Amino acid sequence: MHVSSLIVPALGSLSGVAGMPFWPSFSLDARRQSANEASVLSRRADCGNVCWSVAEDKQTDCKNDGTEWDLPERDSKNTLNIRKLAAIGDSYSAGIGAGDRLGTVFDAFKDGSDYACGRYNQAYPYLVNQDSRIGNPSERTFQFLSCSGAVTKDVLDKQIPKLDDNQDAITLSIGGNDVGLVSLLNSCIFQMGVFTKAQAAEAKVIAEVDKDYSWAKSVDWDSLSRGCQGQIDFSKSLANSEDFSKKLDDVLTAAKKKLADGAKIYVTGYAKFFAEDMTDECDKVTWTTWIYKLANLGQPAEYLTKDRRKSMNALVDTVNSQIEAAVQRAGDSVRFVPYDLYVGKYGGRYCEAGVDESTRESNSRKGLMFYELNTFDPLGMDPWKRQTEGGELSGTFYGDMLIYAQITRLLDPNAELHHQGEKTKAGASPDGDLVPRGEVSDYIIPAGYARVFHPQVSLHRMIASLVIYNIMMEHQLRIGYKDWVPENEVCKPTSGPTDAPEAKPTGDPEPTVPNSEAPLPTENPSIWKVEIYENEPYCEVKSDTRHRLITGTEFDKCYTLGEDMPGTGCAEQRGNGDVTGCVGDDLIPRSFRVTNNAECEFYFGGGCTTTPGRKPGQSCLEGQITLGIGGYKSFKCWEKK
Incomplete structure (x- = not known):
């Protein structure tokens, strides 16, 4: 046998x-x-x-x-051969920071382009497309439409309509931005732009009446003043809402219409960021980014306490549960591909026992599956290097981080990055002016900030293997085996x-x-x-x-x-x-x-x-x-x- x-x-x-x-x-x-x-x-x-x-x-x-x-x-057509593959979703699917950035800086402000969306060549959909186990890659049409910062509405309005019909497989990562991932990281982890309620209210009024601040009219000032626990509670309410469930249903319903007969959508979830054994070693660690020169600016530094870590992990579990429930409601043409178990199994989270999570110098460690501020990429990316040309679209993960930094530097021009490395000094913009929202070209903060709390290359490869495994098994089930008598x-x-x-x-x-x-x-x-x-x-x-x-x-x-x-x-x-x-x-x-x-x-x-x-x-x-x-x-x- x-x-x-x-x-x-x-x-x-x-x-x-x-x-x-x-x-x-x-x-x-x-x-x-x-x-x-x-x-x-x-x-x-x-x-x-x-x-x-x-x-x-x-x-x-x-x-x-x-x-x-x-x-x-x-079945005469029994050889697995995915001829049409597509990827839609957010920055986890785009692969922000993993490998080499696709596209050209000349497309930096072209909505939907590879460069503007922060797509990288080690993203798991990109790896799936290159794999010969699901067919000849040279004969495959691959639509890589995932975009950093995308919410369900973006996928519905900007990505799915661009998909060709009769897709053999579609990968999807969505939901994190709908519950405010960027705001959560800003309020609880990096504090790129956090203020008191009074400061936020004053800035909001100024943005409405002063034309010099017109770029800030669409900024969510309330999110900048909620504080960490307030943002956690707000994100939790979003994740548990019927509206969030409906948005997920709408995306899956629309995406299913692009499938060929018998094809599947493979929906990847998210992984908890922090080790679940909850040791005390991270309780006194802060990853806040700014040293303010104005004593009254901003909110107190946030620390990675056990309560904070538990709350953020619980939020990830809630989002995954909602995604899995939506997949079940969507029927047989959609599959949920979880990977959180494996990230925990192999010590891939932050604040693992015995790990020093100080970010003053690079401490990239074996096994970590998410990027830190100071993670030196195995493929050569320097986290402290700042871009010198091009720009970022607002609404993308990096673009919004840059806008938060612009706001902080506007209110306190002498503020310095708390963790800046020797290779960069976060100086002021050459002319002190801010560009219109939608085109952020002043790289105040290093490129390493763009990919924090996103999968490293190793995690993308794991997710790719899981997706490929599911595709292959679906094929075996589709061609059929006689059940054992x-x-x-x-x-x-x-x-x-x-x-x-x-x-x-x-x-x-x-x-x-x-x-x-x-x-x-x-x-x-x-x-x-x-x-x-x-x-x-x-x-x-x-x-x-x-x-x-x-x-x-x-x-x-x-x-x-x-x-x-x-x-x-x-x-x-x-x-x-x-x-x-x-x-x-x-x-x-x-x-x-x-x-x-x-x-x-x-x-x-x-x-x-x-x-x-x-x-x-x-x-x-x-x-x-x-x-x-x-x-x-x-x-x-x-x-x-």
């Missing part, structure tokens, strides 16, 4: 990323193999020479010793061809896949049983948990996951549903359990070569999931004496 579902890809390393691992590629073959090439289980190990003909839907003789399906091609029908079918031999079971009948609530079957010491759970660390069976039972009769023999495993059987369930066959490369092992009295040992290397192995006995063994570092690759079992 070939248990190709258990993929544990090897990790490479990204040159120049201080040991940060490449996010691994999946080894799943998305193309449907022909009948004489497929390596898919056809029967259990204890059945006779009996297979099930998918074409005729009945029992038949097995070919090739019963190790493959008797399976004709079911339950055991009481496999070995003793009620009907079959007249020339087929009667199936006679050998040894004890194989049990269905056990679950956490059902008793273990009567033991047969001549059979070993290993149960594998997808994305479940505690060997529990929840309603959507996919789990597989692999059985075999040969002891002290090494089996490598993802390679041929002759003489073994396999059955699969989702939750407590029907038992099916183990088809496809899609089940990601998270935990293991030996379900009878055999003894098994698991190894991190193939061929059972690494030492020491782990022997869980009959208890649950949690393995590193194969999307990350160090998954179990092989095991062997022996009869327990």
Whole structure:
């Protein structure tokens, strides 16, 4: 038998990323193999020479010793080939700061251009488009319309109308700006432009009556004076509102109209920014940006206290829940692709235990998946370098940050950046004037500020892998596999061809896949049983948990996951549903359990070569999931004496 579902890809390393691992590629073959090439289980190990003909839907003789399906091609267009791909959404999708900026500075003020929208060549949609696992990139049409600062209205009015019809796949990231991400970071983290209510009210009046301040008429002055907790409460109310839910629904409804038959929209969520163990080490850290010379200007510095971190994490969870609910309401043509779990699993958040989050000098660390103010990009970007030409559109993340800085410098010309590096001095504008809102060309603050709290390249690669994985699995489901016939029908079918031999079971009948609530079957010491759970660390069976039972009769023999495993059987369930066959490369092992009295040992290397192995006995063994570092690759079992 070939248990190709258990993929544990090897990790490479990204040159120049201080040991940060490449996010691994999946080894799943998305193309449907022909009948004489497929390596898919056809029967259990204890059945006779009996297979099930998918074409005729009945029992038949097995070919090739019963190790493959008797399976004709079911779909002549069975090769995965995404010919039309599109990306819409906000700065998380545009990839602001990740890699090289696309476009030219001459398009800096051209609404919707690559440069104005802050699109980068390491953004996850860009990486998905370049991947050959979903088809030949040279034959693919890719519309990269994601734009930094975009809200749902922008996606509806400016991006979706530009999409070609009959898209094979669309990626979407949206929602963060609708609940005020920029205002939240301004009020609680960087304080680029924060004032008292009296100062904000006075500035608002001046902007209305003084033509010299006409550029500031559309500034949300209220957001600049809410303070951190006030902004958190305001953003929370937005995220929990029916209006936000409706906006998400409207975007998905409009985007679905651009899909080809059977195509999907892949909606990526967001990840919590701060480590969830909430240590005390960040309580006295502030990332406020300005040292004010005027004693009465601005609000007190905000610190990364546990309460602040918990509140901001909770807001991310709320937004993700709303997005996932909208995806469910949208129906079968939309899929939610979460990644927050993996960011936490591998220590990719801010304020991880033992990490000094001071930003006075670069402390870029291995594993961090978001940009900090001082993160030196692995591809060469200097966070303290200021732009010298071009400009930014307001409404984009960087553009609004620059406007906040302009306001602060207008009220206090001598204010200095608290964390400015030696390579830049944030001096005043050469002529002291502000440009009209919509064209911000005075780069008071460094370019590194544009990408703070946005995914680093490593996180974009992880998201890209998850999207690709989902695209490939949707393809396998679309072309269809015959469900495994339950055991009481496999070995003793009620009907079959007249020339087929009667199936006679050998040894004890194989049990269905056990679950956490059902008793273990009567033991047969001549059979070993290993149960594998997808994305479940505690060997529990929840309603959507996919789990597989692999059985075999040969002891002290090494089996490598993802390679041929002759003489073994396999059955699969989702939750407590029907038992099916183990088809496809899609089940990601998270935990293991030996379900009878055999003894098994698991190894991190193939061929059972690494030492020491782990022997869980009959208890649950949690393995590193194969999307990350160090998954179990092989095991062997022996009869327990």
